[in-house]
Amino acid sequence: MDTSSLPSPWPQGATTLTYTGGCHCKKIQFEFEHPDIYSMTALECNCSICESRGCINVYTPVEKFRFTSGSHDEMTTYTFNSHLVQHRFCPTCGVSIGALVPSYTPQDKFKLTQGSEDEISQYTFASHIVQHRFCPTCGTAIGVLVPSYGYVGINARTVDGIDLERLQKNLTKVNGRELTLSTTEDGGELKPSVSWDNTGRQ
Template identity: 30%
Template sequence: MVAYEYKGNCHCGAFRFNISLAEPIASALLCNCSICSKKGYVWNLGPLVDFKVTHGKENELGVYEFGERKIRHMFCIICGSAIMKRIDSNNDDTRLSINLRIVEGVDTWALQVQRFDGWKTLAPEYVAHQFTGEMPSAKDGSQRIYTGSCHCGDVRVALKSLPLDRIEVKEDNCSICRRNANICVYPTDSNIAITGVENTTEYLFGRKFTGHRFCKTCGVPVYMKIYGPPKHIWERLPYDTQERLRPNLALVPLRVAILDNVDISSLSVERNDEGTTGYVLN
């Protein structure tokens, strides 16, 4: 039997693997259950012919279980990339599913999609975690409040915003955003309140202008912290450039998928085909 081989890795490269499938990857499974929606999983269809870890160790990955604890969701504890799930505890690779977002050479935007209504059919029913912190400080009375959280509830947010179908919502396919399923809105810091920041891990790479923050417990990416250039570079920028960039430093990019009762398919999402040019593993 001919096998089609692919390589994959988390963003930081701490965990890398090879997989083989009976057919080339042209389609995927999308589930709308609570965990799949919040993580933005894109699952392979059909069993794997082979799975081999080539760098790192599976037992060093973060593991998140909930409900009846029959499924182990695994993620990199350094960069937060959602990697795979196992449906039993016997390490049977035929019960292993890979998140295609982290597989090299797979354009997840171009895949044929098979949808599964896990929200209605999978137990237990997910109950949203209530936001109990102080609300955003912005005073604009024309805005409404959205709340949301990571899956386990250790990190929770409140967003004060115009209706999401009236504001800018963006998605791109750069190396980190495709892995994190980043479809984001861009509130200012006065329009968002976050509790449980201490329960996040921050991942920085490259120029380290942006920190990508995910829940330590469940691995769900939640938001980004924008730092911009370091002080010694900032001070050398022309004044006009500083003034142009300054408003961006107050933005808090937030993943729409973590918000409760928001149907992303109903929003007008601006896609930027940035690609992964320049992304290289050490």
């Protein structure tokens, strides 16, 4: 994944360190790769869920996040509003670990021989995560586009040995109360985009 597309982009060619963390009861423990956390910008979001949990978030590509105890399946998932972001927490002690944020990448072996992604109509419902695609002229169903998860937002409070006072020196506040998530096509890849209005929440 191109780390320049993370909410807090990594410097090009940045050297990464391995950080560890976990919940209070230690059922969920993890490690992840990230440039020096104190040299990066952490994000404090004021959306309704982040504000209630007091989260300060750092971000890493999903392939650079690994469980050393527990798994995604062992965590409880909570979604709201757009239902695109999966907020994860330990079902035993309730500590918020972070969130999975989706990206939509078409299968490499699927190619349109006529028409384009822009010419296909799409329909979503309920969770609004799966995109149902159909021909806008005849209505024939082409198929569905199912997201993979591109990056992980990690609650920095769960990182072992974190110095929150030091981290807050590079803290950026994000107005998540006016943040909505949608998907746009960028270079053949459908990915979440950020737009601002007066009503949306994550």
